[in-house]
Amino acid sequence: MPEQQQVFIAGGTTTPFDYPVNLQIEELVANTIRQLYDDIPNFHLKDVREDGMVVYSHFSVHFAHQLTSYWILHDHLGLVGVPHFRIDNGGNTGGSALYAAYALVRAGLADVVPVIGYELMGSVSQSKGSEFIAIASDTRYEAMLGANYTNYYAGLARIFMEEYGLTEEDFAEIAVKNKNNAIATGEKAQHYRKVGKKLTVDDVMGSRLISYPLKKWDCCFMSEGAATILVTNEKYAKQYSPDHYVEITGAGLSSCTIRAGDRYAFPGWTERYGEGYPGLGEFAACRHSAEVAYKMAGINWKDSHKQIDVAEVHDAFSTSEFQIYNALGWCESTTPKQFIRDKMPMMDGEIPTNPGGGLIGYGHPVGATGLMSAIECYYQLTGLVPREHKSTDNEVKDAEVGLVNSHAGTGTSISNFILKRV
Amino acid sequence: MTKLHPTPNNNDFDWEDWKKLSKLIPEKGWVWQNFRAGSAADGSDWVEQQIYYDMLYTFRLGALSPYAKGLMNGKLMGTKCPKCGDVTFPPRVNCWNLDCKLEITDWVEMPMTGILHTFTICGFAAKSALKKLPFVLAYVLVGESKTAIANILKIDKPWHTETNMPVVVKFANEEDRVGNIIDFWFEPDPEWSPSPMNAEKERIEKLCEPVYEWVRILNR
Numbered sequence: 001m002p003e004q005q006q007v008f009i010a011g012g013t014t015t016p017f018d019y020p021v022n023l024q025i026e027e028l029v030a031n032t033i034r035q036l037y038d039d040i041p042n043f044h045l046k047d048v049r050e051d052g053m054v055v056y057s058h059f060s061v062h063f064a065h066q067l068t069s070y071w072i073l074h075d076h077l078g079l080v081g082v083p084h085f086r087i088d089n090g091g092n093t094g095g096s097a098l099y100a101a102y103a104l105v106r107a108g109l110a111d112v113v114p115v116i117g118y119e120l121m122g123s124v125s126q127s128k129g130s131e132f133i134a135i136a137s138d139t140r141y142e143a144m145l146g147a148n149y150t151n152y153y154a155g156l157a158r159i160f161m162e163e164y165g166l167t168e169e170d171f172a173e174i175a176v177k178n179k180n181n182a183i184a185t186g187e188k189a190q191h192y193r194k195v196g197k198k199l200t201v202d203d204v205m206g207s208r209l210i211s212y213p214l215k216k217w218d219c220c221f222m223s224e225g226a227a228t229i230l231v232t233n234e235k236y237a238k239q240y241s242p243d244h245y246v247e248i249t250g251a252g253l254s255s256c257t258i259r260a261g262d263r264y265a266f267p268g269w270t271e272r273y274g275e276g277y278p279g280l281g282e283f284a285a286c287r288h289s290a291e292v293a294y295k296m297a298g299i300n301w302k303d304s305h306k307q308i309d310v311a312e313v314h315d316a317f318s319t320s321e322f323q324i325y326n327a328l329g330w331c332e333s334t335t336p337k338q339f340i341r342d343k344m345p346m347m348d349g350e351i352p353t354n355p356g357g358g359l360i361g362y363g364h365p366v367g368a369t370g371l372m373s374a375i376e377c378y379y380q381l382t383g384l385v386p387r388e389h390k391s392t393d394n395e396v397k398d399a400e401v402g403l404v405n406s407h408a409g410t411g412t413s414i415s416n417f418i419l420k421r422v
Numbered sequence: 423m424t425k426l427h428p429t430p431n432n433n434d435f436d437w438e439d440w441k442k443l444s445k446l447i448p449e450k451g452w453v454w455q456n457f458r459a460g461s462a463a464d465g466s467d468w469v470e471q472q473i474y475y476d477m478l479y480t481f482r483l484g485a486l487s488p489y490a491k492g493l494m495n496g497k498l499m500g501t502k503c504p505k506c507g508d509v510t511f512p513p514r515v516n517c518w519n520l521d522c523k524l525e526i527t528d529w530v531e532m533p534m535t536g537i538l539h540t541f542t543i544c545g546f547a548a549k550s551a552l553k554k555l556p557f558v559l560a561y562v563l564v565g566e567s568k569t570a571i572a573n574i575l576k577i578d579k580p581w582h583t584e585t586n587m588p589v590v591v592k593f594a595n596e597e598d599r600v601g602n603i604i605d606f607w608f609e610p611d612p613e614w615s616p617s618p619m620n621a622e623k624e625r626i627e628k629l630c631e632p633v634y635e636w637v638r639i640l641n642r
Contacts, residue, residue, distance in 0.1 A: 060461075065475070127549040134548060140481065142572055144604050147544065147550025151559050151573070154542035162585060163527050168625070209545030209556070209629040261514065261561045261570030264539065267508075267519045280540050280570065347483055415619060 002108030007248045008237035009419065011025030011040045012375035014230035019364030020122030021224040025069060026076035028226035029116055033077065037229060040240045043270075047236065050084050052244045053110040053239035056086040057097030062132045067124055073116065080106050083110075090136050091316065093117070094370020095253070095406020095415030096226075101231040102251050102417075111233045117372075119228035119365035136287035136409060138259050150219060150317070152410050154211035156260055158280035161213060164336040166322070168213050172204035174220045175318040175330035177346055178354045182361025184393035185376075190223055204318075218318040220229035223363035227371035229378070234401035237422075244382040246402075250299070250418030252292030253286040260410040283320075283411040286327035290405075290416045294329075297401075297418035305330040305344065305351045308418075310380045314407035315358040321345075324405060325353070327415070347394060355380065355394040370406030374417065376400040381421040425526050427485045427515065440480075447478050488529050490601035495594045498534065498606070500567055501527035505591040511567040534591040535611065536564040543580045543626055545633045553640055556633045558583050562608055564591070574607045581626035582616035 015028050015033040023031075036043055047052065054077075056070035066072070070086045089096035094117050101113040121129050125393070134148040142152070160166070180198045182189035199217060207216035230240065237245040257263045260280055269277060271285050278284035293299065301305045305328075313328075315321035322340065327333055330351065331339045339345075344354035356362055356376030359369060379388050381402050385395040404417040423631075455472040459575055462468060483490050489512075492499030499513030505522045511532050516524040541560040558575040560583070569583070576592070588611035599605040610616075 010517050022462075065473070092545075131548055140483075140486070141603050143548075143603055145559065145572065146548045147559050147572060149545060151542055153541050154544075155572070156563055158542055158586065159540035209543070210560075210634055211545060211547075212543040212626055212629060214542075215629075259572070261572055262510075262512075263538075265568040266564065266571050291498065293569070379457055413534050 001222050004106060004280060005108050007105045008101050008232050008245050008422070009248065009374065009378050010230045010232045010236060010245045011036055012227065012235040012371070012378050013039065014188055014226060014368065014372050014375055015182035016193065016229040016337070017190045017223045017225035017226045017368070017372070018193050018384055019222050019224055021120070025064070027075055028244055029228065030076065031057065032116070032226050032228035033114075036230065040230075045079065047112050048114060051078065051110065051236075052112040052114070052268050053083040053095045053104055055101045055104070055113055055115045057094050057095045057115055057371060058085060058086055059090065059119055060087055060132055061416070063119055063121050063123055063129070063150060066275050069114075069350050073118075079331045081316065084123065089413045090408030091314065092370065092406045092408035092413040092415055093405070094366050094373070095417070096370075096413065098229065098231070098370060098374055098404075098406070098417065099251055099253050101416050102248055105231055105233055107344070111398055113231045114238045114292055115231060115371060116226070116228045117370070119367040120221045120224045122224050126222055135297055137314065138420070141259060149410070151211045152260055153317050153320055154225040154322070155213045156280050156410060157317070159279065160229075160319065161321055163281050164326075166337055166340075169201055169338045170206060170317040171213060171218055171322060172201045172336065173340055173381075174315065174321050174345070175199075175360055176201055176347040178315055178318075178321075178358040178360040181347070181355050181362075182309045182357025182396045184391045185357045185362060185389050186391060189361055190221060191357060191361045194221075200264040207354055210270045214317055218360075220316050220359035220364040221381045225363060225368050225372075227366040227368040227375060229371045234309055242381075244384060245422055246378055246381045246419045247422050248417055249420045250293035250295070250297030251414045251415070252289030252296075252417075253413070254289035254292070255413050256283070256411050258409060260413050265351050269292065277295060281328040283323050283407070283414060285411055285414040286405070286407065286416065287329070290328045293416040297420070299401075299418065302331045304313050304328060304332075307401060308351055308403045309352060310355060310396040311351060311353045311403040311405065312356060312367070312377045313353055313358065313374070313403070313405035315354055315360050316364060316407070318360065320407065321358070324407070328403070328405070346410070351385060352396045355396055370415070373406060374404045374419070377404045381419055427526065435472040444478060449476055449478055451476070457543070469633060474510060481533060486513065489513050492531070493603075493605040494599045494601045496596065496599070498532040499529050500532045500564070501638070502530045503527050508520050508568050509566050510569045511564045512569065514572050532567065532568050533565040536562040536589050536608070538562050538575065538583070538585060538587045538589050540585060541575065541583045543583065543630065545629065548577070553637060555637050556580050556630045560589070560608055562589055576607055577629070580630060586616065587611070588614050613616060
């Protein structure tokens with residue numbers, strides 16, 4: 001019988017995120033694996049053939065103009081006989097694929113699991129792309145309204161704003177932080193590639209209205225790209241990256257309603273957290289999955305922002321990053337308003353968040369996104385930022401504990417992981 | 423015997439009529455369209471090929487059909503659990519309360535009034551809705567429903583939208599109704615009047631100006 005084992009991340013790499021990238025999925029993914037061969041001389045796909053499985057992380061068959069597009073990839077990588085499957089869980093596809101790999105290694109069913117994420121969103125027009133994403137809402141009720149996800153998120157943000165007395169400028173601070181962090185991340189980050197300069201709060205405030213309170217620069221953009229992360233047991237972690245590996249000490253995955261309006265008074269939440277939570281302004285699935293991950297990793301809810309040194313979270317919108325701070329318990333000993341005004345998530349704050357740029361700065365090719373977040377966190381914890389970013393501007397020095405967050409729907413599926421430097 | 427949602431006998435289903443209806447919108451399938459090719463600055467070749475693909479979906483509403491028929495009759499049909507009494511709109515044809523073990527819910531007619539819980543003023547939206555910009559997307563608690571429903575709030579000056587404002591349900595003319603959520607929308611309760619302009623409302627009004635201008639150009 002397989003035995004339970006500890007789970008580690010031994011390496012990871014992303015392609016540049018851009019729109020479009022003018023490559024096919026197999027070339028993108030081959031690039032990530034060849035880069036891993038370069039970074040980790042002891043790594044070999046034959047190990048995966050003997051002791052592993054591959055988890056593919058891919059959101060939309062519509063974007064791929066192909067069902068089971070990972071069959072093309074697996075074949076292209078020279079893998080036959082190796083078990084493979086694909087995870088789709090909306091925006092939390094990457095986090096969920098990482099969770100699946102974690103579960104496989106934890107259970108002892110596999111010892112080395114590359115998680116391969118990709119999305120080519122430029123195969124259709126931008127408006128068609130938004131429509132594809134919008135059909136992850138309940139098409140019988142929501143898609144026909146002519147709204148898309150940005151509009152739904154804006155609605156959730158507006159009540160959050162009112163509940164906590166926040167302003168558009170508070171959100172703009174987050175957008176600016178992530179865009180500017182991406183400048184230090186360099187040529188792989190979409191904001192660096194497309195815009196290439198730092199932005200100000202005034203830039204955000206003066207940008208075009210998308211859906212109040214969101215303006216253009218509060219939002220992530222359509223992206224293309226791929227990412228591969230190596231999830232292994234302890235033996236392979238030491239063999240591959242003796243000086244650069246982290247342990248996944250906590251993993252939580254939770255769910256919420258597909259239609260945001262249905263979580264207003266859902267029995268499953270009121271029984272757990274009492275009446276009035278989450279309403280429409282809070283991400284209960286984020287809170288719940290964080291509670292699970294924190295408990296596994298020995299992190300106290302109230303002190304979580306002190307016990308975590310660096311975080312990469314799912315900032316599809318500046319507003320949702322703010323709602324995530326609250327759902328992760330970071331505002332427990334203060335208020336959301338004070339949390340941002342004390343600059344806690346900034347590079348020199350208590351808990352630097354999205355130093356890699358996040359979705360707003362780095363990009364959001366859905367299937368690759370959560371893996372990018374995990375890889376950026378892994379770089380921070382293993383001292384690889386100078387090598388990977390060719391800059392130390394967004395390095396969190398001596399970080400030991402990191403959080404990775406991946407987020408789907410209107411908060412419909414959310415995962416949180418705690419990574420610890422070994 | 424456990425009550426289940428009935429599976430209608432397929433003999434009742436008129437395939438010939440369905441085929442006729444489906445043929446009104448012919449599908450083309452995978453069809454070659456265009457290509458373009460060139461070389462990038464680094465000398466590498468690139469080729470793009472465009473292929474058109476379409477599909478006509480049939481949504482079969484099954485147990486949810488009374489909701490759609492209600493819309494055609496100008497009524498909002500919600501559901502109520504006979505065990506726990508929870509009312510929801512949009513309807514849930516099995517109860518959401520785990521203790522009710524997926525009890526099949528009863529249909530109840532909802533009142534035509536609600537309270538706006540939260541909203542956004544859309545300055546950009548899906549392609550089909552661009553010419554309606556800027557419009558308000560609102561989450562509204564209709565009657566005693568324990569869930570909020572998203573729909574459009576029609577209001578002259580979008581920046582006057584306020585949380586907790588009372589709203590009323592308005593239906594399209596009978597001949598225009600199709601049994602879908604687009605059959606109805608919300609409007610401010612005629613008794614309600616907005617609070618005076620404030621900093622947020624002025625800001626939203628300003629953000630909307632270029633959107634009106636953009637839509638004017640779009641409509642030309």
